[in-house]
Amino acid sequence: MADQVKLHGNWLSPFSSRVIWALKLKGIPYEYVEENVADKSALLLQYNPVYKKIPVLVHAGKPICESMIILDYIDETWPVNPLLPSDPFHRATARFWIKFIEDKSLVLWGVFMANGEDDREKARKATLEVLQTLEEQAFGDEKFFGGDEINMVDLAYGMLARWMPVIEEVVGVKLLDPDMFPRLHAWAENFRQAAVIRDNLPDHAQMVPLFKIRREQLLQIARK
């Protein structure tokens, strides 16, 4: 079909989930292609020859790569239920915090990838600093970032609501502490409970054993 929408993703990926949530929030029908990131399909390599990563959205045969660029594309192509504020100042603020999480996402995975006690402690402190900045500067007392409705910033930060608790369990360290970060913690709870997110959120219990295996693999590679 001329305007067919296809998503190449992986169910464990927070970047894929961003796109799924955006499509669902806008009610856009799409076909989902589950990719094995350890054995990428020829089609994925053809669609994203530069980074060779999921997610890739294919609309009318044309591939769009990088999750936040895909979200912009979705928002511009299907304006129903806008994902960004219409006011230029609020839109600029939303984009600022989206850039912040894009810049800091490796820090947030630091504890998961850290090798040894010292590295882990350094990574834990770096993560807490990022969370502190978010707690003090980004998240207010509203239900979601933009108020009562989920917007693009919430989707960008979805990793904190599901993947971070999985990292905490796999590594055995508390990061998103409700006493230290009450606003962020409340936001994560609200986000997980929103119907579109709740119905399209990978299962914590299913993720934990797979992330344990992945972490072991990463640690083995680092030891070599």
Ligand SMILES: N[C@@H](CCC(=O)N[C@@H](CS)C(=O)NCC(=O)O)C(=O)O
């Ligand atoms: N910046 C990218 C990150 C995407 C990404 O890291 N995807 C991972 C899965 S979570 C991937 O495809 N990894 C395969 C690889 O690195 O070879 C985005 O936002 O889309």
